Amino acid sequence: MADLISLSPCDGLLPVTIGSVTLSEDLPDAMTSLAPYAGQEKALSAALEAAHGMGFPAINRSTGKAGARAIWFSQGMALVQGVVVAPELTEFAALTDQGDAWAVVRLDGDGAEDVLARLVPVDLRRQSFKRGHTVRAELAHMMASITRVGPDAFQVMVFRSMARTLVHDLKTAMAAVHARG
């Protein structure tokens, strides 16, 4: 049988540092989307809390922390990263494995806000977008999920097929921000 080589979405592209900002790839151990069945939102949140120690996130928010995080992911859906979701949650929600579907990168450093300001038509400055806040928004014509994971750190996700475009656009913006000094 052929020995298959697994490649990460941004294989060979990252990490890259330009000025004070570093772009690196993040590979969560698992990614699963949770879409609660009608009327099961509270029961799902309680079960998620019991199984993984984090509730179902409110709109535009995330719960948990690095290693086990639940991110609001769209209308009626959250994405759990880092842990394999307990199978008993299938009683309350539709679970879908997203592990191979998304490119996950981390934009870190002083000026990361300025880089994203060039690409995302949403105010991501610290005063309005704090740690744990998340948005689904456009990033250079791609449907992105952006979460603040630290004081100067963002997690950016797009469809895996767009990984190369994402890296290209972020690198271009990083260089432009750096060039302004």
Added chain:
Amino acid sequence: MRVTCPNCGERDRREFYVKGAALARPAADAALDEWHDHVNLRDNPAGEVHELWFHEMGCGAWIDVCRNVVSHEVISTAWVSDLGGTR
């Protein structure tokens, strides 16, 4: 133009896809004339219209947007799923 998504808050128009007028769908067994009206005939008011907008680049919600086509003012937005109908 800025549109307030009930999930995401105020967002730029570029994040949305517009399907068209928000209409009540006739019953499946309604008369042919009624379906003809539903499919083909539209008012064209110089004022407030209700349209179905899809937050394509954001949360994926279908939104009923009431806006004034003369002033471009967005008057109200609501989840289509909250306006009745079955899922």
